[in-house]
Amino acid sequence: MDTARPRRPTLDTVAGAVGVSRATVSNAYNRPDQLSAALRERILVEAARLGYAGPDPVARSLATRHSAAVGFLLGQRLTAAFSDPALSIVLDGLATTVDGHDHSLVLMAGSAGPRAETVARAQADVVVAYSLPEDAPGLAAARARGLPLVVVDQPEAPGVAWVGVDDEGGARLAAEHVRALGHERVAVLTFALHPDGVTGLADRARLRSAAPGVAGRRARGYLEVLGEAPVWECEVSDRALGRAGARELLRLPGRPTAILCASDELAFGALAAARDLGLRVPEDVSVVGFDDIPAAEQAEPPLTTVRQPLTEKGRRAGELALGLLDGERPGRPLRLPVSLIERASTARLT
Incomplete structure (x- = not known):
């Protein structure tokens, strides 16, 4: 009894069944413009009948040195792509742009920054790096491989395609808004100014030496308008950390009457902290966020925030990546x- 497993159909199997060359079958998948619509349809129908699913993408990448993949490099755990609202919207804009161009997305992440070996092994032709520190091993690995690189938010570097937003300008808008409402005692709640995991009040030296990036740019924008202000630094942009940090700020002598938050997630934490302390928003304290994720409009009260074009940022990153591939x-x-x-979380000081 022959127990040998049946061989999987190949390009040659389909070519023999249709009566065309192997190259013609390959063109039906990879270069459809080279065939008439009728011939391509005949090849695909016969391939489906034989159970042939198409060329092996791994084999094709080994042969051509192109994987038709866009690597998306995170500075956080992979789950952040689904749990971080701002990141999810950026990623959706990127995926929508890449979709339809015969490219797939490969997510790469590490808990303390992308690991170099992840990028070194990845089947990708171009890398889109999202908000990473300058010394991230994943960036070094992408450069070592000579992969085209698009950076979203940070770090900015000469000769690298970069897309981001006017962080400093947005922070100035938020600070000018609360000043115009009569608030003089204003505090700032930010995510990490340095990649060292420190949480607490940031002194002048720490603010002056803030690492180049989103948090530093937003802090500078706030302080350009405010001059002096207490700044509480959280390790990451997280509601629970924002809640704890805002409680500390609201317990300071000469309690602030407004809190400027470097993200909507931190602002949601500040809203919760005000409730914890029996304070009303905006009657007792005004709160401003940054991002304008969908939940901002549904917050209680609806959140005044700086809107950044998250979907467009992802779309532009995708366009840059496709351009580099071309x-x-x-x-x-x-x-x-x-x-x-402007929404209901800010009001004139009475």
Whole structure:
């Protein structure tokens, strides 16, 4: 009794059944413009009947040195792609742009920054790096492989395609808004100014030496308008950490009457902290966020925030990645505008 497993159908199997060359079958999948619609349809129907699913993408990448994949490099755990609202929207914009161009997405992440070996092994032709520190091993690995690189938010580097938003300008809008409402005692709640995991009040030296990136740019924008202000630094942009930090700020002598938050997630924590302490928003304390994720409008009360074009940021990153794959050179940094969205979490000081 022959117990040998049946052989899987191949390009040659389909070519023999249709009566065409192997190259013609390959063109039906990879270069459909080279065939008439009728011939391509006949090949695909016969391939389906034989159980042939198409060329092996791994084998094709080994043969051509192209995997038709866009690597998306995170500075957080992989779950952040689904749990971080702002990141999810950016990723959706990127995926929508890449979809339809015969490219897939490969997510790469590490708990303390992307591990170099992850990038070194990845089947990817271009890397989109999302909000990483300058010394992230994943960035070094991408550069060592000579992969085209698109950076979203940080770090900015000469000769690298970059897309982000006017973080400093947005922070200035938020600070000017609360100043115009009469608030003089204003505090700032931010995510990490340095990648060292420190949480607490940031002194002048720490603020001056803030690592280049989103948090530092937003802090500078706030302080350009405010001058002096207490700044509480959280390790990451997280509601629970924002809640704890805002409680500390609201217990300071000369309690602040407004809190400017470097993200909506931190602002949601600040809203909860005010409730914890029996304070009303906005009657006792005004709160401003940054991002304008969908939940901001549904917050209680609806959150005043700086709107950044998250979907467009992802879309532009995708366009840059596709352009690099087509041989384009990185252009000038693309800094997208922001706007202030006024809602019920801020009010004039009475």
